[in-house]
Amino acid sequence: MQWETVIGLEVHVQLATRSKIFSGASTAFGAEPNTQACAVDLGLPGVLPVLNEAAVAMAVKFGLAIHAEIPEVSVFDRKNYFYPDLPKGYQTSQMYQPIVGAGEVEITLEDGTTKPIRVHHAHLEEDAGKSLHEDFHGMTGVDLNRAGTPLLEIVSEPDMRSAKEAAAYLKAIHSIVTYLGISDGNMAEGSMRCDVNVSVRPKGQEAFGTRAEIKNVNSFRFVERAIAFEVERQIELLEDGGKVVQETRLFDPERDETRSMRTKEEANDYRYFPCPDLLPVVLDKAYIDHLRDNLPELPAEKRARFENELGLSAYDASVLSATREMADYFEEVKDVCRDAKQAANWVQGELAGALNRENLSIANSPVSARQLGELVARVIDDTINGKAAKQVFQALWNGQGASADDIIEAQGLKQVTDTGAIEAMIDQVIADSPAQVAQYRDAEPDKRGKMIGYFVGQVMKASRGTANPQQVNELLRQKLDALC
Amino acid sequence: MHDKTLAELTRSLDAGDFSSRELTQHLLGRIDRLDGELNSFITVTHEQALAAADAADAARAAGKAGTLTGLPLALKDIFCTQDVKTTAGSRMLDSFIAPYDATVVEKLKAAGAVSLGKTNMDEFAMGSSNENSHYGPVKNPWDFTAVPGGSSGGSAAAVAAGLVPAAIGTDTGGSIRQPAAFCGITGLKPTYGRVSRYGMIAYASSLDQAGPMARSAEDCALLLNAMAGHDLRDSTCVQRGVPDYTEELGTALSGLKIGLPSEYFGDGLDPQVEAAVREAIKVFESLGASVREVSLPHTHYAIPAYYVIAPAEASSNLSRYDGVRFGHRCANPVDLIDLYKRSRAEGFGDEVKRRILIGTHTLSEGFFDAYYKKAQQVRRLIRQDFLDAFEEVDVLMGPASPTPAFDLGANKDPVSMYLQDIYTIAINLAGIPGMSVPAGFAGKRPVGLQILGSHFTESRLLNVAHQFQLATDWHRQRPALAEENT
Structure with missing residues (x-):
């Protein structure tokens, strides 16, 4: 039988607010356990939450970016359950009236085609703390630093049909939230996690199969692998005459499999009800308009502009607009050197290669966009040749100079274009290479083209690489041919 | 000294008749002698009180006295007080020392008030008799066989007994007004x-x-001046200017329109209570007010609606008492579920457990719409009843409670206890202000007159009560206990 996979994602994005969603405590990652949890985060008797406006603004920006409807009123609800890292015994979330309504995200597949994925809604909620099961000898440690960190949960419709589509969707969300600057998107630190709903159905059947929810998958790669395993498991089960049960499963990246956590029968009744400590959030049109007017250019718009206005290829435009850091870097190089194509080649060529070799992100590049732009400008205005440019790039990378010009000056890499100087060097090389000149003269004219390389190399060497290669080529040919 | 009002005490302190330290010492002495039997305090903070009194005396000497400087008062043990045990009347918090002051406490301290300690209460404010306290019941100073009312029973009894001139309470369904009525004080x-x-x-x-x-x-009025006002830490606390609540005191009542809700004078109302209340209404008429009957048609839905909404919220609010971070933890838990179950089973009393069960049930899947949503709809109708009534009249009056203080142990059945709050509960559902003022006696037990106004009309309510107190001296009656010159 032919099977079709149906996938829906719930993506939890940690918002980049300085303080928590309902308290003034810091959200910085990596502090000593329980040093960033105030009375409100600890759920002490008598404390009350106060909504952080920055989290609201970020959620609305996301809604506007995916062209979602932004309801005038949204309401916080309490999701009640007991867990040691949930200090109040409830999580403040939005169940019935979320801050962001239905919207749409466009994903780009590997073959370059695009597909719209509908977003059902996105809601604000607080994160829980962390339970630490190691190093406590039969006990569990609780770190509440993360408790109260603002999350935006983005819930998709079941519109994805493959693991690749799911990964592309996750990447698109990642790209949007980092472009908007509402999250650092750091998956290793848990800034983006997702729950994956997976089901299979016979191809052509309209009704959905029973789904399993895989909790807390935290990388693009794991999403693909978890789905691949789960799809295979479900198909095998069904083909053996079994049934998929609705349950929550956990992905184990070590063993590359998903395991059952709890079935529907064991599921909690969360007893949602409106949080009486928080007022409904009422957004007026002026507030939303202000946020809309100040939205940055988004990935899709940027890709289109790179292609249409800067004349980049579809491929280049898509690579260079993939992340905001990449796009910002490229745009600065382009602004400094004033040539989009050269800028694109350098960012994707020399720079990307060096970053890959040292496993660095573009944000941590030792060569700044301005430095690279100035270097490319010197190639464009013929101050240096391509070979010298690579040398200058390496020197910038190693921190051997503050700017391309400094390095060109210090290492004497300025291209020699003075015909007299080049002619003098050529004459010297010809005088020093009687054997090679004789070979050249004796060769068939159509073989001479290849033999000229030796002389070019010698002249470039004599100029320490600074002679203009085209000029050297041309003048050499003239002089050698005159000898024949 | 212990019979005076705050206003009178301020005049004495200003005149140098006695110092705040002398006053504080005197009252602490009374607490030490009398409260063993009365049981109105859970914690008495002798040292902090004397230190605060000394600071107040110094401030007064330096000409820097604020409105409450040097005035002793007591705080219901539901307010967090930094470095002082805060129990909410529960075994669950028997060991809980709050690391911060509640906003109300902060404000009263800033105004110069001297706290003598924390008063007894029904556990987590759930009760109408103060019999649900882990620290034992409080006695009514007027009659030691009677309850003081609840949940702010300790606060009411302490004021009535002359242990402290004023106290702070909280009111979720009548917990200030009913004990004030039972103990013959103003709340x-x-x-x-x-x-x-x-x-x-x-x-x-x-x-x-x-x-x-x-x-x-x-x-x-003096206390509300210090307590009221917006707080950035409470989203439900309104951003609205605070008037001087003493300013309207002295306005004549001629032309005041009083409404008597017919539903508040029906079956179940004790005849002596009714007689006292009707007598009080006559006083207002003699002061120039007009009286008419009004109707609050949804009154009989108030108790059912309240006992859906309040337990629902409580079941969630009390989830944080899980034995993990603070409060009672059972001995030697074998696993997490055991820790939760036994810590909560041991830490909470019966009434608290009952309300957690009710609330958990009404919020459950499949019941939410029938209970919680319906109750919220009823709540809007009840609120509308009051808004409609206040289109016709300025204030509403009636009894604060259907009976005077009942005997300790008399209401064993939870539902009959819940019905005690029949005249007070709708007020909380509507969010409007309400007062109880002493208006006579049923035998030796006091009767409270309830006065209600529309939202944010505290100034008017306080003046209406004040005018009544200028014309009567029910509020000056003291129980025999307090009259002993000890």
Whole structure:
């Protein structure tokens, strides 16, 4: 039988607010356990939450970016359950009236085609703390630093049909939230996690199969692998005459499999009800308009502009607009050197290669966009040749100079274009290479083209690489041919 | 010294008749001698009180006295007080020392008040008799066989017994007004949102409100001046200017339109209570007010609606008492579930457990719409009843409770206990302010007259009560206990 996979994602994005969603405590990652949890985060008797406006603004920006409807009123609800890292015994979330309504995200597949994925809604909620099961000898440690960190949960419709589509969707969300600057998107630190709903159905059947929810998958790669395993498991089960049960499963990246956590029968009744400590959030049109007017250019718009206005290829435009850091870097190089194509080649060529070799992100590049732009400008205005440019790039990378010009000056890499100087060097090389000149003269004219390389190399060497290669080529040919 | 009102005490302190230290010492002495039997305090903070009194005396000497400087008062043990045990009347918090002051406590301290300690209460403010306290019942100073009312029973009894001139209570369904009525003192539940709830241990968040309990309406005005106002730490606390609540005191009542809700004078109302209340209404008529009957048609839905909404909120608010971070933890838990179950089973009393069960049930999947949603709809109708009535009249009056203080142990059945709050509960659902003022006696037990106004009309309510107290001396009656010159 032919099977079709149906996938829906719930993506939890940690918002980049300085303080928590309902308290003034810091959200910085990596502090000593329980040093960033105030009375409100600890759920002490008598404390009350106060909504952080920055989290609201970020959620609305996301809604506007995916062209979602932004309801005038949204309401916080309490999701009640007991867990040691949930200090109040409830999580403040939005169940019935979320801050962001239905919207749409466009994903780009590997073959370059695009597909719209509908977003059902996105809601604000607080994160829980962390339970630490190691190093406590039969006990569990609780770190509440993360408790109260603002999350935006983005819930998709079941519109994805493959693991690749799911990964592309996750990447698109990642790209949007980092472009908007509402999250650092750091998956290793848990800034983006997702729950994956997976089901299979016979191809052509309209009704959905029973789904399993895989909790807390935290990388693009794991999403693909978890789905691949789960799809295979479900198909095998069904083909053996079994049934998929609705349950929550956990992905184990070590063993590359998903395991059952709890079935529907064991599921909690969360007893949602409106949080009486928080007022409904009422957004007026002026507030939303202000946020809309100040939205940055988004990935899709940027890709289109790179292609249409800067004349980049579809491929280049898509690579260079993939992340905001990449796009910002490229745009600065382009602004400094004033040539989009050269800028694109350098960012994707020399720079990307060096970053890959040292496993660095573009944000941590030792060569700044301005430095690279100035270097490319010197190639464009013929101050240096391509070979010298690579040398200058390496020197910038190693921190051997503050700017391309400094390095060109210090290492004497300025291209020699003075015909007299080049002619003098050529004459010297010809005088020093009687054997090679004789070979050249004796060769068939159509073989001479290849033999000229030796002389070019010698002249470039004599100029320490600074002679203009085209000029050297041309003048050499003239002089050698005159000898024949 | 211990019979005076706050206003009178301030005059004495200003005149140098006695110092705040002398006054504080005198009252601490009375607490030490009399409260063993009365049981109105859970914690008495002798040292902190004397230190605060000394600071107040120094401030007064330096000419820097504020409105409450040097005046002793007591705090219901539901307000978090830094470095002082805060129990909410529960075994669960028997060992809990709050690391911060509630906003109300902070404000009263800033105004110069001297706290003598924390008063007894029904556990987590759930009760109408103060019999649900882990620290034992409080006795009514007028009759030791009677309850003081609840949940702010300790605050009411302490004021009535002359242990402290004023106390702060909280009112979720009548917990200031009913004990004030039972103990013959003056109590005010402000409009919901008038006073910050930050640091006040939550029972039912959409109903809880702190207010003053004292010997006169004037004293309540002085206290409300210090307590009211917006608080950035409480989103439900309104951003609205705070008037000087003493300013309207002295306005004549001629032309005042009083409404008597017919539903508040029906079956179940004790005839002696009714007689006292009707007598009080006549006083207002003699002061130039007009009286008419009005109807609050949804009154009989108030108790059912309240006992859906309040337990629902409570079941969630009390989830944080899980034995993990603070409060009672059972000995030697074998696993997490055991820790939760036994810590909560041991830490909470029966009434608290009952309300957690009710609330958990009404919020459950499949019941939410029938209970919680329906109750919220009823709540809107009840609120509308009051808004409609206030289109016709300025204030509403009636009894604060259907009976005078009942005997200790008399109401064993939870439902008959819940029915005690029939005249007070709708006020919390509507969010409007209400007062109880002494209006006579049924035998030797006091009767309270309830006065209600529309949202944010505390100034008017306080003046209406004040005018009544200028014309009567019910509020000046003291129980025999307090009259002993000890």
